[in-house]
Amino acid sequence: MAHSMFKKIQVVGTSPNSYAEATANAVARLAQSEKNMSWFEVAELRGAIRDGKIHEFQVTLNVGIKVD
Numbered sequence: 170m171a172h173s174m175f176k177k178i179q180v181v182g183t184s185p186n187s188y189a190e191a192t193a194n195a196v197a198r199l200a201q202s203e204k205n206m207s208w209f210e211v212a213e214l215r216g217a218i219r220d221g222k223i224h225e226f227q228v229t230l231n232v233g234i235k236v237d
Contacts (some may be wrong), residue, residue, distance in 0.1 A: 175207060175233040182228045188214055191228040205235040 181190035182195025192211070198207060 174236045191226045208233040
């Protein structure tokens, strides 16, 4: 029986528009350097405020990368 092993890394994605876009941005950017991504979990949602308005959405992701 074959067993899989994963390393888990944490990244933060950002977007001026939404948490969903921040998540997609993080995954897309990480895909440029990590080719075996398998899953992610949202660890934290937060945002930046400027002049009393939402300036940026920030999402902390734990990403599982399959180890060959």
